[in-house]
Amino acid sequence: MKKYSITSIWVIALVMISSCEDYLDRTPESVISEETAFRNFENFQGFTEELYRCIPDKFHSHNQATGNFGDDEIWSDDSPDQVGFRFDRGDFWAWTHWSSYFDHGSLTTTQDRTAKGLWPLAWYGIRKANLGLENLHRMTEATQEERELIEGQLLFFRGWLHFNMAQYWGSLPYIDRVLPGDEPLREEKLSYQEFAEKAHNDFRRAADLLPINWDNTATGRRTAGNNHYRINKIMALSYLGKNLLWASSPLMNSVSGGGPVYNADLARRSAEAFGELLNLVESGQTQYALEPFSNYKRIFLTRGQNWLLPGGAETIFRTLVHGVNATHWNLTQCWIPAVIARDANHRLSPTSNYVNRNYGMANGLPLPEDISQADPESGYDPNYPFRNRDPRFYHDIAYDGVQMVLGSLSPENANLRYANLYTGGNFRNDRNSTRTGYVHMKFMMVGYNNFDQLFSYGNAGSRNIPYVRLSDIYLMYAEAALMGYNSVTGQSPNFSKNAVEAVNTIRERAGMPEVLPRFQTTVSVFLEELRRERAVELAFEGHRFTDLRRWMLITHPDYAAKTAMEFDRAEALNTEVPSDTRIVNLRERVIINRNYDDKHYWLPFKVSDVSLYPEFDQNPGW
The missing domain is CATH 1.25.40 (Serine Threonine Protein Phosphatase 5, Tetratricopeptide repeat)
Known part of the structure; x- marks a missing residue:
């Protein structure tokens, strides 16, 4: 994505300094007034683009795939420094002191994808979005379209950063103004649904202001071909619907004073937001479409395409990953057993319970609850449990006997060509290989190993897992x-x-x-x-x-x-x-x-944060 001429970090620093006492030695030419910083589209977009670097990457944080904390996968038993390992043991405090998607103990908006944490970036980005919104009146040398593009991006990011925190921490204050630095904090937490209505207003306004495709605007044509990742109407509608669906869900409805059931009114509003989006897609008015299943892999992975960021036509919103080859190397080591990758710890395995509970048979029937028993109706046979399964099973999962190495192997390594995932097989190891009898392949290719090295720099590969598709x-x-x-x-x-x-x-x-x-x-x-x-x-x-x-x-x-x-x-x-x-x-x-x-049901807040002022209290039970 093309960068504009004034870098965001420089501008925001100068804007924030300009109201302070002049105690630093600065040359006159280094000072930019608010009027200059926000005067035209080019300058204001330079300020705004730092918000794109406030999108943390769930799957590259701390050089590990740290995005899944449910019943879907499990860490090797020698991974106590991984947040997911700690979460499995009920230690949700781990997010406050282990590097992860949630926090790294510091704030960075650099290109370093491994050091971005949601908690610090969200608060930073919200303040930045509010600074921009409060300075919109200074955008005097701009067209109406340019003003709407700036406002729409700022509103989207304010809503998105709030929403993503609320998914994990629940009730929060919704900060929709620049908080003065010389006043005590007194921002009260809202109920989840009150909070969601604030986010709804931002997403709705953003969707109304933003185009479906920047290339089709007079402003966007100046950077035509480089606008694919810029915030647009479809992205805003995606989160307009998602925010309402989450607010309608049993947990959010329960903590907002309703029962542990869906809130039907919020669910209908969510369906209408998604309906607006899908109607645009199916009528051919957008650049988005479902990828054919034959191209399913390119949603997540590219190779030999000059570092092209994956996504295809299906991905709507993603992080912008930098240092792309490292995404292959580090994640390969998380997902591939050590016998064909490097001998290191910190391996992730798909859990047997998740795979067998959800990936059913090709005829649409699930596996029996007890996988040791046959099911004549579905055709499931425990002596051949990998036969006739959902096609996505074969795409996503390596099971016993699947080929893993393509090229030649020395005689001593000949037994590594196929995944020996039976009990006692050489792909099974609780410390540095699969613990469960299954191997991740959804974001991998056969040949991603130390023998074939299809993840090597010369293959110009990239991996990116979408936020929304x-x-x-x-x-x-x-x-x-x-x-x-x-x-x-x-x-x-x-x-x-x-x-x-x-x-x-x-x-x-x-x-x-x-x-x-x-x-x-x-x-x-x-x-x-x-x-x-x-x-x-x-x-x-x-x-x-x-x-x-x-x-x-x-x-x-x-x-x-x-x-x-x-x-x-x-x-x-x-x-x-x-x-x-x-x-x-x-x-x-x-x-x-x-x-x-x-x-x-909620992550705890840091003790230092709940100590800031009485209205910001700890989540129940923590």
Whole structure:
């Protein structure tokens, strides 16, 4: 994305200094007045663009994939310095003293993707957005379109930064003005839904001000071809709907004075926001579309395309990752067993419970609750558990016998070509390989290992996991329409699809059959199937922890255990079709049970923050 002529850090520093006592030795030419800093679009956009560097990256923080904290994956047992490892043991205080997506103990808006934390960046970015909004009147040498582009970006970021904090910490003050430095803090926390209404106003106004595509504006044509990541109407509508859906969800409704059920009014408003977006997409008015399943990988990964940031036509909002080759190297080490990567610790494995509970059969039926038992109706066979599964299973997961190394291997390493994930196999190790019998492949390619080295610098690769993509919008729309209208055929009046049809759109792309009639009998039955669809389609993309909490399921025993799949091969590996290799003694083993209670629905605030003033109190139970 092209940068404008005045860098943001310089401008904001000068604006903040200009009102202070003149105690530094400065040359006259180094001083820029507020009138100059905000006078025209070029200067103001230079100020605004630092906000793009306030988007933390869930999957590159501290050089580790730190984005998933639900029941979906588990760290190797030698990873006590990882926040996810600590969260599994109920230690949510860990975010305050271990580097992670949440905090790094310092504030940076540099290009260093590994040192960005949500908590400090959000407060910094909110103040910056408010500074910009309070100086809009100084933009005197600008067209109306230019003013609207600036205002829309500032409002979006103010709403987005507030919303992202509230997902994890819950009730917060909504700061919509520049707080004076010489007055005591007295900003009261709002209820979650009161807070969400403030964010709603910012997202709604941003959506009304911003274009669908900057390239189609007079201002944007000056940087045509470099506007893809700039905040636009579709991004604002995405969060307009998401903010309302979260506010309608059982947890947020409960803490706002309602019951542990969906707030139907907020859900209907959410469906309408998503309906507005999807109507624009399906009528061909946007640059967004679902990627064909044959190109599914390019949503997350590119290679040999001159460091092209992934996303394709489907990704709506993402972080802007810098130092892109390192994203391959570091994340490869998190996800690939040490026997074919480097011998280091800190490995992540998809949990058996998550994969087997959610990735069902190709005919649309789930696996049985006890995976050691056959299910004649679905066709599941515990002696061939990897046969005839949802196509996304084969894309996302490496199972026993899958080829992992493409090139030549020395005789002593010949047994590393295929993933030996049976109990006792050389890809199984609690310390530095997979603990569960499954390996992450959703954001990887076969050949990402120390033998083939397809992640090497010469392959010009990049990896980026979106905050929001179009399939997520369809599934959130389905949830909002279902719960807002209390019907499996719930439908927003501004969009042509009902809840079931929206889910079927995503299933059809993956080559899955439509939602089976047995899952459409009641709202509650369809909601469970919709949640399973969401778990598969958005697996490992950083959504599960927030989803389980807003659904008030994180304390439920069904989601407490993280398990491994144990089994033995009954015959030699079928290297052509590994799913046809017969196995025996299939069983699940509990690795850890997470003992969560109600306090774990929100992260605790830092003690230093709740000590600032009485109205900013600690979250319950902490």
